[in-house]
Amino acid sequence: MILKSKDSRQEDIQELNRLLGLNLSAKQRFLVERELKCLQAGERNEQNSAYYLDFSYKDSQNWAVIHDLRIEHRGRVAQIDHLLINRFLDVYVLESKNYYYGIKITPEGEFLVWNGKGYQAIESPVEQNARHIQALQMSVDDRNLAPRRFCFAISINYRNFVLLAPTSKIIRPEKAPFDLSSIVKADAFVSYIDQIMDKKSIIEAPKLIGSDTLRDFAEKLVRLHRPGSFDYAAKFGVAEVEGANAVSAPPVVAMPEAPTYGPDTDAPANKPACRNCRNENLTIVYGKFGYYFKCGVCDGNTPIKITCGKDGHNERIRKEGQKFFRECADCGSSKLFFVNP
Structure with missing residues (x-):
């Protein structure tokens, strides 16, 4: 029961x-x-x-x-x-x-x-x-x-x-x-x-x-259950000013555990490849230092570099449908880099 x-x-x-x-x-x-x-x-x-x-x-x-x-x-x-x-x-x-x-x-x-x-x-x-x-x-x-x-x-x-x-x-x-x-x-x-x-x-x-x-x-x-409530704004020190302009940001979604690259008309011209063996059979993995590609052949790791290339800028992953974008959280530049079939 x-x-x-x-x-x-x-x-x-x-x-x-x-x-x-x-x-x-x-x-x-x-x-x-x-x-x-x-x-x-x-x-x-x-x-x-x-x-x-x-x-x-x-x-x-x-x-x-x-x-x-x-x-x-x-x-x-x-x-x-x-x-x-x-x-x-x-x-x-x-x-x-x-x-x-x-x-x-x-x-x-x-x-x-x-x-x-x-x-x-x-x-x-x-x-x-x-x-x-x-x-x-x-x-x-x-x-x-x-x-x-x-x-x-x-x-x-x-x-x-x-x-x-x-x-x-x-x-x-x-x-x-x-x-x-x-x-x-x-x-x-x-x-x-x-x-x-x-x-x-x-x-x-x-x-x-x-x-x-x-x-x-x-x-x-x-009957002992007491639902909890969280003040996330206070937790992360977000000061919400009345009338302040908000920026448009798509919802963040958890990355798929093992997506594979697939053909698509809007896919990038160059497929990501392993830096060791140049194999294109890659999956996306999230580790302590961010996202990286995991090679299915040599088991090597290829870090995903910052899109804008500027020192000190932070990267995030954004998903739209089956498309994944590398996006800089500081300057907003983004680039399609992965398509989940």
């Missing part, structure tokens, strides 16, 4: 696109565009994870599914991507992550992601999710929300899981300071849960609650 779907972020996307229509500095425009791309990428990743959960559990009376639960309690805020609850009161707290190149975990438990040039340390998603669980548990305990039997609260087992995109690569060490089985690809998570349920002991049977009790408990958690 699905008791809450993901909240729409269209208002946030519209607000960020509105800010892009204002007269921003180059730094502000870069930060707003980056925020918008991260928001859109996160939206897609959470939707993908939700698809696998909904497909398996939407018609089940033994499982309750809650998406996008935001809790405020004792000064703590927890933004939980997904909650999956069964009749044994196993509460799976799921954190969805989208690491384009995958993730590497060191023997010391450090999380690293590849940015196209080298590994970069990131915050542990396991520890981040553990804080979400702590806030959720405190909210349940302080409000006495746990189902009861013979006047006693039934114990709840909170489980910490991180869901990665099915295309992400996971590099695990032979030994780690915590259980790495909690890091699972989204498409394999349901099978993993099935294995856990098959190992349930008959000793746990007395803990089993009814479907109505499960629904009642999950609905209580849904």
